[in-house]
Amino acid sequence: MPHAPKPLNRSVHNNIIVEPLPLNAAEGSRYPFITRGADNRIYTCWTEPGSKNNFSLRFSAYVDDAFHNVRTIAQGTDWFVNWADFPSITALSDGTLAAHWLTRNGKGAYAYGIRISCSTDEGNSWTPSFWLHDDQSACEHGFVSILPDDNGRFLAIWLDGRTMEKTNNTQLRMRHFDANGVRDKEVLLDSRVCSCCQTDMTRIGKNVLVVYRDRSPSEIRDISRITWNGTAWEPPHNLHNDSWKIPG
Numbered sequence: 001m002p003h004a005p006k007p008l009n010r011s012v013h014n015n016i017i018v019e020p021l022p023l024n025a026a027e028g029s030r031y032p033f034i035t036r037g038a039d040n041r042i043y044t045c046w047t048e049p050g051s052k053n054n055f056s057l058r059f060s061a062y063v064d065d066a067f068h069n070v071r072t073i074a075q076g077t078d079w080f081v082n083w084a085d086f087p088s089i090t091a092l093s094d095g096t097l098a099a100h101w102l103t104r105n106g107k108g109a110y111a112y113g114i115r116i117s118c119s120t121d122e123g124n125s126w127t128p129s130f131w132l133h134d135d136q137s138a139c140e141h142g143f144v145s146i147l148p149d150d151n152g153r154f155l156a157i158w159l160d161g162r163t164m165e166k167t168n169n170t171q172l173r174m175r176h177f178d179a180n181g182v183r184d185k186e187v188l189l190d191s192r193v194c195s196c197c198q199t200d201m202t203r204i205g206k207n208v209l210v211v212y213r214d215r216s217p218s219e220i221r222d223i224s225r226i227t228w229n230g231t232a233w234e235p236p237h238n239l240h241n242d243s244w245k246i247p248g
Helices: none
Strands: 011-013 016-018 030-036 042-049 055-063 066-076 088-091 097-104 112-119 141-148 153-160 170-178 187-193 200-204 207-213 220-228 237-245
Touching (some): 042 088, 066 097, 153 207, 187 207
Antiparallel strands (some): 011 016
16 A cells, blocks of 8 residues: 555446545555444554554544545554454444554564554544453464444454463454453353454344354364354354365
8 A cells, every 4th residue: 555556547347437545555554454333434444664663553534435534543663463464443333443453472473462442532542552362471362353332342352372382272252342441351252263364243133243264173174153142152153164174
């Protein structure tokens, strides 16, 4: 996403006009994420490089047919920046924003954790960041999905490697948090999942549907789902038999 991109021509596909949307992002920017918040606004965020291994998480909202008013959410020199595991942003129905990014918490290649920051003034200022997870061990915590929920809270799921050293298993965990950094108790959704595939989550009526890549005892990695039925999380169910076998 360079600052001054080469002009792209408008194209037409099946009578639908497709044209690029300008975005004021610095040269070298990477890993864009786009979503519709519960406030019905479209948001995008991305990672911008700076000097001396400094990175910034920047965002913009789509208003009046254009992305406007690029602002900085956070910046740091100790970030884990990776094409597969990238930051995100979302909004509650009242416009309260939450964003996440990944910060190194050890010397290992995949020793990193999840930082969260929130804004209640349309992204003009952001709260001091906090850890999404209780565990602070030097292992993988990432592949986050955040969903706007009720009562001023966000629902987050993530992959967690806190038991990897002892069990060789990556877990799927979830918890609620609010813009003040108040976090509910963590919930373990699945004790053995694939460690390197994205998660996702959506709401269907009053239910919440979570999808992720599972990991069987025989090392088959298929897509599974877990559903919140309004009162409790239902057990995992296989969604599709990809039949990927990846040892280790």
